[in-house]
């Protein structure tokens with residue numbers, strides 16, 4: 001029995017509009033936070049320690065100028081928050097990371113991959129295929145030569161997966177497509193129970209709440225490529241954990257407060 005732990009590492013702040021991204025328009029009348037104001041959300045990667053290899057779930061966002069110019073204006077990566085700087089502060093070099101699981105290849109989840117020269121980098125085969133040849137509506141999300149920028153993942157040697165796979169004992173990826181065509185979530189067995197790093201398949205804890213007035217058993221987010229996949233993968237992930245607090249979203253605002261008290265999750 002391994003004793004894995006999870007350390008959320010915030011790599012910066014992305015500006016977003018809750019009513020567009022976090023909540024589907026049908027639920028706006030029932031959700032207090034579904035505002036049209038521009039807000040900042042964190043951008044987490046997760047370091048899994050204690051196993052056969054050091055594992056990263058995602059590598060977070062780009063530097064400020066790139067983020068704000070090409071992506072969401074106002075997004076920023078304060079000094080020291082890039083993934084390699086976060087790891088260095090823990091005494092970990094990029095070369096020490098053995099496994100990286102990419103939830104999806106959007107710009108705010110998979111930057112700086114070229115620094116991880118010893119890692120096996122897993123991504124879903126459908127995600128990679130779409131990222132390399134997206135419809136124009138997604139040129140910005142994945143970055144594309146068509147808009148004058150070389151994708152951040154160009155030249156990276158990926159290992160593709162389809163379905164689920166155990167990456168090391170106690171760490172498994174499984175399909176949660178919907179937000180993107182080949183989205184993966186990552187399940188991590190810890191002494192406290194199994195956690196799920198849900199990437200952008202679940203934006204905020206409210207997405208797990210029912211809306212009784214509508215007969216909804218979840219509160220769907222507003223940003224997805226496939227509504228049915230999005231819906232079913234949220235329900236499936238909620239069913240997979242003992243308690244919603246075991247789901248760790250990449251843009252989970254309450255997690256910022258939680259890690260001030262508990263920087264390492266999974267301990268008992």
Ligand SMILES: [Zn+2]
Nearest residue numbers: 106108200250
């Ligand atoms: Zn994201």
